[in-house]
Amino acid sequence: MLGASYTEREILLSVQKLGQDIVVEGRAKGVKRTITPVKEISFDVYKGETLGIVGESGSGKTTLLRALALISKPSAGHIRLENEVIFDGRNGTKKLAGKIQMVFQDPVSSLNPTMKVKNAVAEPLIPLGLSKSEIEERTVDSLRSVGMEDFLEKYPTQMSGGQKQRVSIARAVAPRPKLILLDEPTSALDAAVQAQVLNLLVELQKSYDLTYVFVTHNIAIARYVADRIAVFYDGRIRELGPSEEVLSRPLHPYTASLMEASPLPDPDQKNLLTADIKGEPPSLFDPVAGCSFHPRCKFAQDICRAELPELRTLFFGHLVSCHRAEELSKQQPKNLA
DSSP states (O other): OOSSOGGGSOEEEEEEEEEEEEEEEOSSTTOEEEEEEEEEEEEEEETTOEEEEEOOTTSSHHHHHHHHTTSSOOSEEEEEETTEEEEETTSOBOOOTTSEEEEOSOTTTTSOTTSOHHHHHHGGGGGGTOOHHHHHHHHHHHHHHTTOGGGTTOOGGGSOHHHHHHHHHHHHHTTOOSEEEEESTTTTSOHHHHHHHHHHHHHHHHHHTOEEEEEESOHHHHHHHOSEEEEEETTEEEEEEEHHHHHHSOOSHHHHHHHHHSOOSOTTOOOSTTOOOOSOOOOTTSOOSSSTTGGGOTTOOHHHHHOOOOOEEEETTEEEOOTTHHHHHTTSOTTTO
């Protein structure tokens, strides 16, 4: 994680008004509809940091990662990586040449069961134009970095879930990417293995000077790995800022609700906005006017039901999308405000 203030860091990834539409089957048979899981979001990722993205299932986190990796072509917006435009509106994308890699949630389905470990890790290296000896050296080095160098000749079916995820991580590290996108990489693992994989990711970040975007629904994991946290709800960023700032002084009722649902072991963090969360997330088939969190928010007023709040800076480096953020921030305990 970062050793200096993130504001002193170079911007690695810049995302502007990124949108992702998906055509799906409608409720009536044979009728197709367009839903928008990611809605015109903008943010930067700093070189060497871990940006944590937290939110409930269905909030659009995975869709966002797939758009950033250009696995799914975004519907709108711009993406720049190291000042190079890799996506420009609807005009197309550029080949990433291994610069962005992704580690998926399920280590079982992300590895080909018929492919040996050495071939799985070498696969993303082939398009880079490396020699055979360079590919072999990079493959062994990447597997060694995750403690799996003895598994070169094995198949995924011969490994545990944790071992498979280590191989997936080695495959992501092998091309020496600028950015690794991590989609709930520990959620399919038991608690003991989760801790091992998280520690491994921290070590690899230091060793290879990596930058992470780390998606999780677990606030405790986000606090451990992330330098900054973006809180995602209904395809939009609702709050963004340094991890300790966001978790000790949440400015959005949804952030406070997430924390109450996943309490942190800190006796000083009590009654944060005294928010509770009820109801269900909005349906992508029936968009909600105004702030889409308002049906579940005990602080909602008429303006919340009518107008979408902008993501704006309330405190230095701490952004929020809430009409009542200034007022609600005053409800924080005095030792935290």
